[in-house]
Amino acid sequence: MNAHHHVQSPATTRDDDGLARWDDDGAPPAQPRSSPHLWLRVGAELGDRLVALSGRPDLLVTCRPGTRSGAPAAYFPTLGEVEFDARLFAPLQPHEIRPRVVGDEERYPAAWGVFVHEAAHAAHSVWTAPAGADPRVVEAALLLEESRVEGAHLNRRPTDRTYLRTSARTLVMPDIAHPTLKGIEHAAAAAALVLGRRDVGILDAGETRAVADLCEKVLGADLLATLTRIWTASHRCADDDATSMLAHAQQWCDALDAAAPALPVPENLTDLLSGAVNVVMDSTAATDTADLAAQAAATNAIAAQSKAQAQNRAQRAGQRRKAAATAKSVFNTRNTTVTPDGTPAPYRNPVTGTRKPTTAEQSAAARLSRALRAAAYRERTEERTTSPTPPGRLNMRAALARDAQRAAGSVPTAEPFTHTRRRNTPTPPLRVGIAVDVSSSMRAACAPVASAAWIVARAAALTDPDSLTATIAYDTHLTALTRPTHRAPQRVTAFSANGSSHNLANAIDALDHGLELSRPGTGRLLVIVTDAIYTTDETTQAVTRVKQLTTAGCAVLQLTLTAKSHHLPGTTMLHLTQPSSAPAAIATAATNAIRRTR
Structure with a gap:
């Protein structure tokens, strides 16, 4: 060998x-x-x-x-x-x-x-054999050194295991096929080279079964167990411990000399060992191939996931840019109706004029403002800390415990001073977006929704200067009824419902960008007033936007006025038997939204 x-x-x-x-x-x-x-x-x-x-x-x-x-x-x-x-x-x-x-x-x-x-x-391989050492013992020590150094290297660099397995196929097979040792020593050397690598974790036990069975048959169970103990002990030797390595090598030679006379040697031992090692190496090659295939599959899966995530990020970025452009075109200063691409459509404007708010609407706005202020109130938080020194309130029990610890000669660990720190929790502002369907089937909602839009906008402005609301009327086109400003509207915007088709997806995009409905930290609510009798494409696009908002933590409420209305998946549906109850329903939903904000 x-x-x-x-x-x-x-x-x-x-x-x-x-x-x-x-x-x-x-x-x-x-x-x-x-x-x-x-x-x-x-x-x-x-x-x-x-x-x-x-x-x-x-x-x-x-x-x-x-x-x-x-x-x-x-x-x-x-x-x-x-x-x-x-x-x-x-x-x-x-x-x-x-x-x-x-x-x-x-x-x-x-x-x-x-x-x-x-x-x-x-x-x-730091140790060196002293001058005059028995060459046979030195050769046995170097044989044990093969698996010892690989085990030590594996402890330092576990990621090199795959390459050490490959080297075993390259290095061990020539030693088996062209041995310099004969008979029992040949089988023992094969066991040291193959099973020694098994015991340091280079090869798996199942992979080396063929060599283990053959060596046990040729060497006998007792001798193989003795040799296993010897190479296992050599694995624990220090790199520069020549004395221990040579001692283990001497034990190796003595064990072979004692057992050799009683062990018959098969005439075709070299062929048997070569065949067994071939089985081992084929098994390791198959395992490595399977591992590489699994690793390649995992790498491809990660790459595909990364690509999908990159595409998703690019798609979301494109949607945000498009939503920004839509919001800019809808909340224009000219009070015009626009198409989805931002082109003005003045002949389809549903706004019929403005009027002064009624006394009932003003009272409703005041009540909603008080309700929102109460819902937004947050108690002060208290944080208590202890310390061994002032400032703080003295806890006599902890002080006595500290004195007892000091008297006992131990390091004092008790902290007798307690300090309470109170912090004000900021009041969350409100963000309410209202999207009202102005197709011809929604005529009954025009007056109550116009009133609700003014009430919510007025109440939000009175509650918190950072609160924002906006209302968009949509059919094929988009029209801003109220805009996301910090000033309370002075007049109620009236509108009619004579449109056709629906463009809820772009209306949600404009409200989301204008009010930041997808950003946490505020009480966020989107109210959709519609019967949801849409085409399949219109429904799909709207549901996609609703899902994005609900995933971001924004509450979405759908108000319907007729029993034949459809439910938009992802929304909380509320059927109003009386259109005049729409302002109260929207006010309640807004109060709940700001109350849930943390």
């Missing part, structure tokens, strides 16, 4: 020696058989990433086709060098590889997994 080849002492190959002799003969420098200079940049960028992986800035990474050690990669502690076989990147070419770019490693997970494994050696 050549697992120990991943940690190397300085060595040279025959090619290096031959080139050196050639140079000594005075001939021109020999050209290398491959083109390692193309990989110099890749090696330099790998070295930059090695700093983060290993925590060591003093290491050099050399990347070229083939390695001096013969292993896919190797770490030379005395040279401070990590040697990496460029062929692991196949089929990618040097110019296609950018290791310095975080995330580029996802295109070559096998190569990056081996690199992470060598980074684990560079960070945690």
